Amino acid sequence: MSEYSDCYYCKGIVKEQNISREIWWKGSLYIFENVPVGICVQCGEKVIKPKAAKYMDLLLRKQTEPRKTIQVPVYEYAQSPA
Numbered sequence: 001m002s003e004y005s006d007c008y009y010c011k012g013i014v015k016e017q018n019i020s021r022e023i024w025w026k027g028s029l030y031i032f033e034n035v036p037v038g039i040c041v042q043c044g045e046k047v048i049k050p051k052a053a054k055y056m057d058l059l060l061r062k063q064t065e066p067r068k069t070i071q072v073p074v075y076e077y078a079q080s081p082a
């Protein structure tokens, strides 16, 4: 059932998991939950299927109503504590 070829970097087995992906699009941050992504069991390299990438791109371009909107606090790492 593997739809993924072996890891490009280490030739490890790539297994699919549903994870969250953050995507910056036109200067804004979008989060997609439960995205099927192939993850190398050896080195953790993530591979996204072109079909999945295209689908997320389509949702953004169609300006689909999101399931929910969250606020994200942003900090500037200005200075380390002494």
Ligand SMILES: [Zn+2]
Pocket: 007, 008, 009, 010, 011, 012, 040, 041, 042, 043, 044, 045
């Ligand atoms: Zn790998």
